[in-house]
Amino acid sequence: MNGVEGFMYPNEIGLQWSVLIVLYPFITGLVAGAFILASLERVFNVTAVKPTYRLALLTALAFLLVAPLPLQLHLGHPERSPEMYFTPHSTSAMAMFGYVYLWYLMAVLVLEIWLDYRRDIVLMYQNSKGLLRMVYGIMTLGSTNISERSLAIDERVGWIVTLIGIPSAFLLHGYVGFIFGSIKANPWWSSPLMPVVFIFSAMVSGIAGVMLLYMAITKLRKHKIDVRCVDTIAMYLFYIFIIDFSLEMLDLIHRIYEADESFRSLNFLVHTQLFIPHIVIQIMLGTLTPIILLGITQVVKLPEIARKRIYSVAGCLTLMGIFAMRWNVVIGGQLFSKSFLGFTTYKIGLVSKEGLLVAIFLTLLPLFFLWVLVKLLPPWGENTTHATAGD
Amino acid sequence: MSGLKDAGHLFRFAGLFVLAFLIFLVVRHYIVPKSFGQYGHYRGAAMGEIAAHPAKFAGHDACETCHSDIADKKKTGKHAHVNCEACHGALYQHVAGPEQPKPGLYQRFLVMVGKAIPPDPAVLRHADDPSTVVPVKPDTATLCVRCHTASAAKPKGFPQVNPAEHSNGMPCETCHQPHNPAIDAGGAK
Amino acid sequence: MNISRRQMLVLLPAAAVAWKFVLAETPEQSPNYKMTEHWWGMLIDISKCIGCGNCVRACRTENDVPEGFYRTWVERYHVSDENMTEPEVISPAGGENGFPVAAEDSKKYFFVPKMCNHCADSPCTQVCPVGATFVAPDGVVLVDPKYCLGCAYCVQACPYGCRYIHPKKEVADKCTLCYHRITQGLTTACCEVCPTGARQLVDLKDPKDPIHEFLKTHAVQVLKPQMATGAKAFYNGLDGSVR
Numbered sequence: 001m002n003g004v005e006g007f008m009y010p011n012e013i014g015l016q017w018s019v020l021i022v023l024y025p026f027i028t029g030l031v032a033g034a035f036i037l038a039s040l041e042r043v044f045n046v047t048a049v050k051p052t053y054r055l056a057l058l059t060a061l062a063f064l065l066v067a068p069l070p071l072q073l074h075l076g077h078p079e080r081s082p083e084m085y086f087t088p089h090s091t092s093a094m095a096m097f098g099y100v101y102l103w104y105l106m107a108v109l110v111l112e113i114w115l116d117y118r119r120d121i122v123l124m125y126q127n128s129k130g131l132l133r134m135v136y137g138i139m140t141l142g143s144t145n146i147s148e149r150s151l152a153i154d155e156r157v158g159w160i161v162t163l164i165g166i167p168s169a170f171l172l173h174g175y176v177g178f179i180f181g182s183i184k185a186n187p188w189w190s191s192p193l194m195p196v197v198f199i200f201s202a203m204v205s206g207i208a209g210v211m212l213l214y215m216a217i218t219k220l221r222k223h224k225i226d227v228r229c230v231d232t233i234a235m236y237l238f239y240i241f242i243i244d245f246s247l248e249m250l251d252l253i254h255r256i257y258e259a260d261e262s263f264r265s266l267n268f269l270v271h272t273q274l275f276i277p278h279i280v281i282q283i284m285l286g287t288l289t290p291i292i293l294l295g296i297t298q299v300v301k302l303p304e305i306a307r308k309r310i311y312s313v314a315g316c317l318t319l320m321g322i323f324a325m326r327w328n329v330v331i332g333g334q335l336f337s338k339s340f341l342g343f344t345t346y347k348i349g350l351v352s353k354e355g356l357l358v359a360i361f362l363t364l365l366p367l368f369f370l371w372v373l374v375k376l377l378p379p380w381g382e383n384t385t386h387a388t389a390g391d
Numbered sequence: 392m393s394g395l396k397d398a399g400h401l402f403r404f405a406g407l408f409v410l411a412f413l414i415f416l417v418v419r420h421y422i423v424p425k426s427f428g429q430y431g432h433y434r435g436a437a438m439g440e441i442a443a444h445p446a447k448f449a450g451h452d453a454c455e456t457c458h459s460d461i462a463d464k465k466k467t468g469k470h471a472h473v474n475c476e477a478c479h480g481a482l483y484q485h486v487a488g489p490e491q492p493k494p495g496l497y498q499r500f501l502v503m504v505g506k507a508i509p510p511d512p513a514v515l516r517h518a519d520d521p522s523t524v525v526p527v528k529p530d531t532a533t534l535c536v537r538c539h540t541a542s543a544a545k546p547k548g549f550p551q552v553n554p555a556e557h558s559n560g561m562p563c564e565t566c567h568q569p570h571n572p573a574i575d576a577g578g579a580k
Numbered sequence: 581m582n583i584s585r586r587q588m589l590v591l592l593p594a595a596a597v598a599w600k601f602v603l604a605e606t607p608e609q610s611p612n613y614k615m616t617e618h619w620w621g622m623l624i625d626i627s628k629c630i631g632c633g634n635c636v637r638a639c640r641t642e643n644d645v646p647e648g649f650y651r652t653w654v655e656r657y658h659v660s661d662e663n664m665t666e667p668e669v670i671s672p673a674g675g676e677n678g679f680p681v682a683a684e685d686s687k688k689y690f691f692v693p694k695m696c697n698h699c700a701d702s703p704c705t706q707v708c709p710v711g712a713t714f715v716a717p718d719g720v721v722l723v724d725p726k727y728c729l730g731c732a733y734c735v736q737a738c739p740y741g742c743r744y745i746h747p748k749k750e751v752a753d754k755c756t757l758c759y760h761r762i763t764q765g766l767t768t769a770c771c772e773v774c775p776t777g778a779r780q781l782v783d784l785k786d787p788k789d790p791i792h793e794f795l796k797t798h799a800v801q802v803l804k805p806q807m808a809t810g811a812k813a814f815y816n817g818l819d820g821s822v823r
Contacts, residue, residue: 003774005671007655007671009671009694009741010650010671010674010741011649011650011655011735011742012741016732016735016745017732017736017738071731074731074732074753075729075730076728076730076731076732076749076750077729077730077750077751080727080729081682083709083710083727083729084710087710087711088710089708089709089710090708090710091705091706091707092708093735094731094733095710097709098709183737183808184703184739184807185703185736185739186736191787261665277647337741338740339741339823341666341667341823349649
C-alpha cells in the first residue's frame, strides 16, 4: 500500500505492466528502425550506407528474435501464448500483433536475409566441414543453385521483399503504438498520434543503434570506419529525429492546450514523479541534446574525429532518450489513477521474474544473438567476395 | 523452363511456408477447445465452469424454509428487508452440509469408464443434518454499530446513534430485538 | 418434510449440477436456466448506501477474492460545493471494514459502491487477444480462467479499475455477478447481504422486473458515460463528482 498519494481505485495500486513491457517496444523499435535503414540502401539507392546494409538486417533479426521474450516472461501463463495464434480475437490489437510479428519475422526479415546471403551460404556450405557444414546445408534448403540467373532472380525478389518490408516495419511498430494508443480508458496513452510517434521514434532508435553498432564493431575488428557512411546515417538520423520530436511536441502541446479532465492529474505527474525520466532524460538529454549535436555536424565543418565522437555521444543519448520515452509511456501511463484523484509508484525488483536483472539480460541477449549471426553470416563485404578462402 | 529451374530454391522456401501452415492447421484443430465459438469468440464451456463455483451464501429463501417463525417476526419490523445472512454470515453449508472434497482424478476416471457410479448428490453433501455446521450467534455489540453508528456520511434518514451515549454501555438487545428492533414492537426482553 | 423441501430447494439442483460439471467434458448451465432469456445488470442506489462494507466482505467470502484485491468496493466522497471536480475520496481497504466516523462540516458526504459494470460494449473484452473474456449471452462479463494468458491488457482497458490479476491463478479476475448464483435463481452475494437495498440485481429482459418502472421514474446515470461502454450498473442519485 505504500507509495500511494491521493485516491487510487483499490485494484490499481500495483502496476500491471513492468519494465519488461518497457523493453518490448524498445526492442521492436530497434528492429523496425534497423530495417528502415537497410531499406535505404536497397530501395532508395542510398549507396553511402551500403557498409551497414547487412549489419542492419542482422541487427533487426537479432532483436526481433528477442522481442517476444519480455512478453512471454510477463504473461501469467506463457504456456497459453499459442492461443494468440490459434484463436486470435479480431478486435484485439494485441492478437493481431502476433500475426504481424510472425509475418515480419518470416516473410520479410528471414526471407530477405536468406535471399541476400544465399550465394554466401552455398559457398560456405561447400567450404566448411562438420557441424558447420550441416548448419549451412540446412540453410541452403538443399539448393546449391547460384547461377547468374538464379542470383538475378534473388536480387529482384529481394528488392520486392524490401519494398513490402518497409510498410511491414511500419506496421510492426505502428501496431505496438496502437496497442497503447487505442486504450480509451487511459488518457496518457489514448491518442491517434501514438502509432506515428512510435514509428518515428523506432526509426530514430534503430538508426542510432545500427550506427553505434557499426562504429563499435568496426573498431573492434580494427578496421577503418567508413566516415561517408556514418555521415549519411547521421544526416538521416538528424532529419527523422526532428520529425519525431515535432510529433511528440505536437502531442504534448495539444494535451496542454486542450487540458481535458485528465490534464490536472497528468500535469502533476509530469512535474513530480516523471520529471526526471520525462523532462530531463527523455526531452532534454535524450532528444534536444542529440538533435543539437547532430545539427552542429550538419552546419559546421568539423574534422573527422570530432564528427565520429559527436555521433557516438549523440547515438548513445538517443538510445537512452528513446528508452526513457518507452518507460514514460508504459510506466508513466500506470502511475496515475483512472479516477484522476491519485498516484502510485513503481518499484522495480532486482531478481524477481520481471526485475532489473532479467531486464538487463534481455537487453544484452540480442547482442549475443547478433554475435552468433555475425559469426555465421559475416556481413562484411570483404569476406563474401572471396569466401572460398574458408571460414 | 530454365527460369523456373533457377527459381527452384524459392519454391523450396515457399514449400516450407506451406508445410508450416498445414502443421499449424492440424495442431490448431486438435488444440482449440471443442466449445470454442459455440456462442461467440470464447469457450462456451467456460460459463458452465464458472457457474459451478460453490455458493457460500444460501439466500434468505433457504433460511425461511425452516425458520419460518423468525421470518414471520421479521416481516413486520424495520429489518424486514435485511436478509438473514447480512447479520448471520454465509450459511450455505448450514443448509447443504459441509463441502466435500472434490472427487479425485482416479475416481473420476472410474466413473468415466463406467467402473463406478457417480456418488449420490445427497451423499456428496450431507444435507440431512443442518447441525453439522452450526451458525455462530452474532455479537450485537459489534454487529449493530456497524450500520447504526452515527456518521455525517450516512444518508440523513437512516437511523443512527452515538453508541456510547445512546445505551450507556448496555448491550443493544437489552432494548431492541434484532429481528424486530422497534421498542414498542415488544422488542424488549 | 422440512428436510426434503430443503433438498428440493438447494441441495439437489446445486450438487447434482456440480457433479455433472465435474464429469462432463463440456459442462452445461443449470438445467432451468436459459441464457438468452436474461440481460443482467445492477441497480445501485447511492442515497441508500450506509458504507457498512457488508457487500465487500460477502463478495470476498462468496468468491474467494484474494487479499488486497476487490471485485466490489465502496468509496466515500467528500465534496465541497465550490469545487466539485476535486472531491476527497477514501476507500480504506475497499471499505471492507467500514469507514471512519465522519463529522458534520460544510461539505457533502456520500458513499459510492463500485463493481464491474458488466458493460454491453465492454472495452476489456474488446482488447482480449485470445477470447478469454467475453460478454456472455445473458450480459454478464466473464473471464475464462482456463484460457486467460494473464497479459493484463484487459486490466489496462477497464476504465473503472474493476479487474486485477489473481495473484495465485495469474489470470485476470473480476466480478462474475455471482454467475453461479444468478444461474440458479439466487441473487448476488452483495445484494443478498446489503441491509438497505442499495444494490439490486436487475434483469433487463424480465418484463416483470421493477427496474423498468424505476428507470422510468428516476434520474439514473452510469459511471463515466463519456467512455460509451454500455455500462449496466445503473446509479440512482449519482453525483457529478463521482469518477
